[in-house]
Amino acid sequence: MSKITQKIPVIVLTGFLGSGKSTLLQDLLSRENGQDTAVIINEFGEVPIDHDLVRVGRGELMRTSTGCLCCTAGSDVRGTLYELYEAVESGDVAPFSRVIIETTGLADPAPLVNQLVAGAMPAMGLRDHVVARHFVLAGVVTTVDIITGEITLENHFEAAKQVAFADRIVLTKTDLAQDPASKRDIDLLAEGLRQLNPAAELIDRHGEGVDLDSLFVPRNYQPASLGEDVLGWLAMDQAVSAEGGHVHGKSGLSRHAARVNSFVLTSDTPFAEANYKRFMEVLVKAAGPRLLRVKGLIALEDAPDRPLVIHAVQHAVFPAVQLEAWPSEDHRGRLVFITDELEEKPVRELFEAVLVGRPSAMERLRNAIGLGPKPTRDA
Ligand SMILES: Nc1nc2c(ncn2[C@@H]2O[C@H](COP(=O)(O)OP(=O)(O)OP(=O)(O)O)[C@@H](O)[C@H]2O)c(=O)[nH]1
Numbered sequence: 001m002s003k004i005t006q007k008i009p010v011i012v013l014t015g016f017l018g019s020g021k022s023t024l025l026q027d028l029l030s031r032e033n034g035q036d037t038a039v040i041i042n043e044f045g046e047v048p049i050d051h052d053l054v055r056v057g058r059g060e061l062m063r064t065s066t067g068c069l070c071c072t073a074g075s076d077v078r079g080t081l082y083e084l085y086e087a088v089e090s091g092d093v094a095p096f097s098r099v100i101i102e103t104t105g106l107a108d109p110a111p112l113v114n115q116l117v118a119g120a121m122p123a124m125g126l127r128d129h130v131v132a133r134h135f136v137l138a139g140v141v142t143t144v145d146i147i148t149g150e151i152t153l154e155n156h157f158e159a160a161k162q163v164a165f166a167d168r169i170v171l172t173k174t175d176l177a178q179d180p181a182s183k184r185d186i187d188l189l190a191e192g193l194r195q196l197n198p199a200a201e202l203i204d205r206h207g208e209g210v211d212l213d214s215l216f217v218p219r220n221y222q223p224a225s226l227g228e229d230v231l232g233w234l235a236m237d238q239a240v241s242a243e244g245g246h247v248h249g250k251s252g253l254s255r256h257a258a259r260v261n262s263f264v265l266t267s268d269t270p271f272a273e274a275n276y277k278r279f280m281e282v283l284v285k286a287a288g289p290r291l292l293r294v295k296g297l298i299a300l301e302d303a304p305d306r307p308l309v310i311h312a313v314q315h316a317v318f319p320a321v322q323l324e325a326w327p328s329e330d331h332r333g334r335l336v337f338i339t340d341e342l343e344e345k346p347v348r349e350l351f352e353a354v355l356v357g358r359p360s361a362m363e364r365l366r367n368a369i370g371l372g373p374k375p376t377r378d379a
Pocket residue numbers: 015016017018019020021022023024050104105172173174175176205293295311312313318319
């Protein structure tokens with residue numbers, strides 16, 4: 001007899017780059033109620049960072065890698081759920097009571113929702129039938145960062161789409177904005193979000209009395225209650241998938257895909273702290289919103305065995321957190337960049353100049369390599 005006796009709720013956690021998905025997830029998993037959660041992290045590319053940093057209590061952690069930054073279509077969520085199911089059945093993994101899937105920050109939620117909503121996509125074989133029998137989509141939680149939220153929603157259609165699919169929208173980083181002007185900005189942002197998606201519950205992550213556990217309580221997720229846009233996107237995704245296709249570039253759904261770039265810079269040598277700070281300073285100042293996301297692990301000369309976790313989101317650099325030890329066998333310093341119309345070459349040259357500590361080279365590069373202010377462009 002199957003060890004999974006009831007349908008297991010699956011909750012999708014989405015939200016734009018750096019909006020606070022992993023932080024929210026980590027907080028949840030560190031609580032007693034979060035313990036029997038299986039987590040699937042859908043990361044882009046070959047150098048996982050979140051996977052190294054997210055720790056699950058007694059639960060299970062899987063990583064799916066998507067070769068495509070802006071969509072989840074290729075990530076085969078059904079396949080990963082089936083692996084989880086088999087692992088429980090064979091006794092390799094203890095039963096869990098819920099699954100949370102964290103998407104990439106540029107993810108289009110439509111393919112994921114289609115894979116998980118009963119009947120939306122044809123079951124291709126035994127595997128899909130097993131998944132449909134044992135798992136059910138029970139919510140889409142979307143994080144929106146109050147610092148970059150407004151500009152992100154204006155400039156990145158993916159972010160608006162993530163909001164439209166949510167049955168819960170979580171406002172993050174509200175702890176950083178306590179003055180009256182910031183509170184007014186938050187109210188305006190909230191109003192915009194309500195217009196985009198009137199059906200979703202809007203929750204302040206740091207609001208008084210907010211219970212983190214309740215953010216991830218399974219609910220009856222009904223795309224039909226989210227409006228015609230959502231139904232249209234789901235239908236379009238189904239049609240494109242049926243043709244064996246891939247939505248971006250075709251329909252304009254991810255029209256930013258062409259200008260988004262991703263690359264990884266690595267270093268076997270620890271940084272002098274002042275040089276590293278200089279690098280981030282120059283980069284953030286010059287590239288600003290073109291720097292959609294930087295995250296990674298780096299070692300400083302003073303403490304090569306205790307790496308720093310680095311986070312920057314557009315113009316905001318967040319405090320680095322020092323770990324007690326490297327989280328995996330990989331002890332290289334590594335920074336993952338996701339950029340908007342910013343090529344790898346100038347950033348790499350800057351990185352290399354900093355690493356060997358050539359401040360004059362940094363200045364020269366800053367001026368010469370096009371890391372100037374973001375050029376205005378036609379909408
Ligand atoms: N003060 C504060 N910082 C936050 C909050 N949420 C996230 N951060 C910080 O914002 C940065 C990015 O947070 P992440 O949780 O990594 O964001 P993410 O959405 O998982 O990022 P990607 O997976 O790259 O899209 C980190 O430095 C976090 O510490 C919050 O509510 N308050």
